[in-house]
Every structure is written in C-alpha cells, then in structure tokens.
Amino acid sequence: MTQPEYDPGPQIAHAASIDLGTPDLERSIRFFRDLLGMEVVDQVGGVAYLRAYQEFAHHSLVLTQQDEARVNSYGFRVKRKQDVELFHKRFQEQGVQAVELPAGHELGRGEAVRFLVPGSDHPFEFFHDIDKPLAEESIRSKVLSNSSRRRGLGVRRLDHINLQTSAGTVNEAEAWLQDSLGFKRREFARLPDAPDIILASWLSVTPQVHDVAIGVAAEEKTGQFHHVAFNVENFHDILTAADEIRDLDIAYGAGPGKHGIGQAMYLYVHDPGSGHRIELYSGGYLIFDPTWEALEWKLPELAYGQTWYGDVLDVGPGGSFLPTSPSAGLLP
Template sequence: MRLPEIAKLGHVALVTPDLEKSLWFFRDVIGLEITEQVGDTVYLRAWGDFEHHSLSLTAGGTGYVDHIGWRTKQPEDVEGFAELIEKTGTNVEWVEAGTEAGQGRAIRFKLPSQHTFEIYYDVEKPEVEEKRRSLLKNQSYKSWNRGVSPRRFDHVNIHTSTDASLTYKFLEEQLGFKMREFLRDDDHNTLAGWMSVTPLVHDVAVLAKPQAPTPARLHHISYWSDNMQDILRAADILCENNIDFIGPGKHGISQAMYLYVMDPGSGCRVELFSGGYLIFEPDWEPIEWTMAERSLGNTYWGDSVQDKPENNITIEAK
C-alpha cells in the first residue's frame, strides 16, 4: 500500500496587528507580489512561486502564525494523511475548499509541539496580468520588479518548549520527513533538527527551547534568492529603508548565506537565504553536530546570529 507523501512547503498564514506596515514590508521592501485580497487578508507570493500564495497577511490583535501549509504529491494523499494522523489520536479538522482563498479542501492538525500544520493538494495557480507577467513562460512574474525580489519560498524554522523528540518522531513517522542535520547536547538529546521532504537540507527546522513563553513559536520564515550577491544587494535595500538586520553571514549547517530581518508590523523574522546544498543520495546519513561545534554550525563566518539579543525573539504559533 502506498503511503501518502508531502511534495513541498506551501505557505505560512501570518496574523499581524499592523496590516499596513506588514504589507509595506513584504510587498515594497521584500518585493513579494500580491495575488489577491479578500477582506482583511492579503495573499502574496514571490516571482518564482507558482501556487496562489506562499504568505498570507491577516489583520489581528497580535502577531502570530495561524498555520503552516504543505502540499501533497497527489489529491488522495490529503485523505491518506487524515487517516494516518487520526490513528495517532491527533484531532484532524477538515477545512472546506475556498475557506482559504485559492485553495481546495484541506486538513489541519497540531504537531506534538502544538504548531498547526495544514495539508492540501488542490490549489490555484493564477494567471498574471500582462503588466506584471514575465516574458519567460516558466516564471510567474517579472524578476527584480521591486525590493529584494527573492525567487521563492524556502523553509520555516519553529521552536517549542515541549519535548522536541516527539515532534521529530511525528514528522518522520507520520509525515515522511527525513532528518538531514541535527545538533545534540552532551547527554545525546537532540536540541535542533533540520528536516526535509525535498532535496533541500531543510523544509523545516525544529529547535527545542524549554524557556519559550508558549509551547509553539516561530523563529523565522525564509525566502530564497539565486545567488549570494542577491543577499548583499538585499542588505543595501534594507539600509536604504532604515531597517535593521542581522548578517550577512554563512551557516555551517546547510552551508547557506543568510540575512535576518524583522517585519515591523507583525514581529515575524524573515531569513533571506541563498546558496546551500541539495541532497540526492537515497542513503543519506544525518550529519551530527555537537555542542562544541554549535558555534561553527550556526555561523561559519559573518555577523553571528548568536551575538545579537534580538535573535532570541520569536512570535507565537497557534
């Protein structure tokens, strides 16, 4: 019997107390394109994203993540995951088509970490009006049209004050994620895991944070650019807009170049990301990092994320 499979990370649904400021940041500074606005929710995507949206912004009282969405490989996989997840005793909520603009019927459930995941297959891939459409038939929008202009949505990084080992196990056994790199403490507990369902080093990173104020937190969402020069260009754009940031630097884990910047409307951190490596080996052995190697894993070179107190800021995920 074939098991259901997740194809890719789809989107993050972000709630913001200042929709106008968040929209300015993501549209004009980061350079995402607006797909559609429905009431108090704006749907956006990068110029290389094909789905209806990779980010939604909804007006609310505080900044938090409502859910993280994942697309399956086949339509029947949504039902398949519902059955598998319900067998673990986890409550599964069905979300009817159209509840989220551009998306078909989906399921939502909570990880052991208490983050809400959404799984769907049916999704619109809207046509782009001529003035914004790329001449390239294999690309949605004109590149470099505005702001930083990243190509695509890349990954999410989540933190939890719960027993993170339960979430690693759930992601592996129920959702089909593979551990690619991980950090262990001196007692051999896994403190951080970089996991994926694609050849990326991570579609999601899960970090144990016992001191977190609530069980489920978001550290950052990430958008990917074609090369490292794009990240340096992003630093110039952020400076011109008087926005503070961390980086540029290069991670040892993932080998990618990074820059971190905070959405001033919601408090959501965005990692602008480039480089890294892909995994094609079917017998890949997860890379272990020790506490003695943690600094190198976090920052191979550059502006260290660990030396900045603002790096500890996370927003709630529900």
C-alpha cells in the same frame, strides 16, 4: 505473474505557505510587495494573498490583519489529492485531533486538513489543490518559468520554515515529523549539557537540507515560530538586500552571514508590520543520496554550523536565543 501496484502512501511534496497575523496589514504588505518584490494576487478585506516571482500557485504567504502578531498556520502541499484524506485517516488512527477545512478556506486553495504537531503544537495544514492564476499582464515575464517579472529584492519562493518548542517536547515532535509525516533528518545537534535532547534538527522531504527545522525554544514553550525563509538567487542578492535595508526603518535580526549547516547565506530581518522574523536565504547544497546519514554537529564545531561567517548565532544553553512569535491553536 502480475505484481500489485506499489502505493507509497500519503506524502508531503513541499513546504507551501504560511499565514502570518499582523497588527499592521498595510505596512506588512508594503514590506513584502514593495521591498521583497512579492505579488499581491488578491486581497479580501483584512486578508492578503501573495506569491514570489517564481511561484505559480495562488499564494505562499497569507497576511491576516489581527491584534496579535502570531502565526495562524503552516501549509504543506501533499503529492496527491487523496493524500489529504489519507493523512487525516492516519491522524485519526493515532489519536491526533484534526479538523477538515473546506475548499476556499484559504482563497484559491482546495480542501485541507488541520492539526497540531504532537509535542510542538504547531498548526499544520495539508492540502493538494490550489489555483494557478496568471499574473496581471503589466507584471508578466517573458521567461516562462517566472510567474511575474522580478521586482524589488526579488524573492523567488518560500524556502523553509523554522519552528521551536520546549526542551521537554522537542524529541517527541522531531521524531513524529519523521515517523508520521516522512521528513528525513539531514543535519542535527544535541544540547551539550543534555545530550539526550535535540537542540535543533534540519529535516526535509525534498532534496533541500531542510524544508522544516525544529529546535529548542528559549523558554519552556511550545508552538513557537522562529522564522520563515524566502529564497533569493545568489549571494550578491543577500548583500544588496543588506545594503538597501540598512537605509530603511527595518530591524535587522542577524547577518549577512553564512551557515555551516546547510551552507547557505542568510540575512534575518523583521517585517515592520508584525515583527515576525524573515530570512532571506541563498545557496546551500542539495541531497540526492537515498542512503544519506544525518550529520551530527558537536562542540566545538557546532559554532561553525550555526555561523560559518557573519554574526554569531549562539543558540546553545545560555546563548542568545533570538525572540520568537506564538502560533495559533487547532481552531483556525
């Protein structure tokens, strides 16, 4: 008897890109290109497209010249071309407003669908097709798995994004990311004084502990951006970055240190052109267990989850919430 072909439905492949609005485009380009070592693949007017040295896709970072330092979009690549339309159909059935974006809306990228995450109002864009241009010959690597030579501090790829929303909406948003988009909860914590509310949740569609994290904002605001993380090869690279950045006019956020949650080493710095928080991130563990049960961090161990060693990241009620940036709305 012939079995019908199994179709898992639309799926996300990975967190793929972010569009950061910056009031000082040239200063932001110098930060990401000259210090972090990213390649400027193209620049059209006030928009620059960059990628890290182990990324083959056209870009993972868009820098857009604009008056307000906000995040214009969070891009996710889906596994199949038809998944863009299938996700769009799902959103329509759920009553989630979405807009179609034509190919080339972002240079080098195919058609996409844009929507706001219910409960958090973060502007996500789903796409599949993207160009894979060769780097200029002067920076090409002999290592076939590198799109270009390692330069600067050597960020390898976009690792994850960290979002925040209001305490009144975080549960809705976190549940929707799981139920409608297929993210799996890996580690999480609840507000100690309000245990029915998620303090933060680390979710992924890959073996990483998180491709996306979402948590409670300091104020009752939706659509808040905490940071985007770029992966570097090892712990020593984090310490080298801390040493070099201390000599420059670049603001530290926190670190270097190590998270208990995810078990990666971190250093938070700020893009001097925009003020957006950037995490340099290395290490961590991978999850291959298909029956993984989410790990809940409770007091008093929660402090170790945030910071195993290094600067204390007290994000509980009354704690030192780190400043966030706003996100754009539905219309790009």
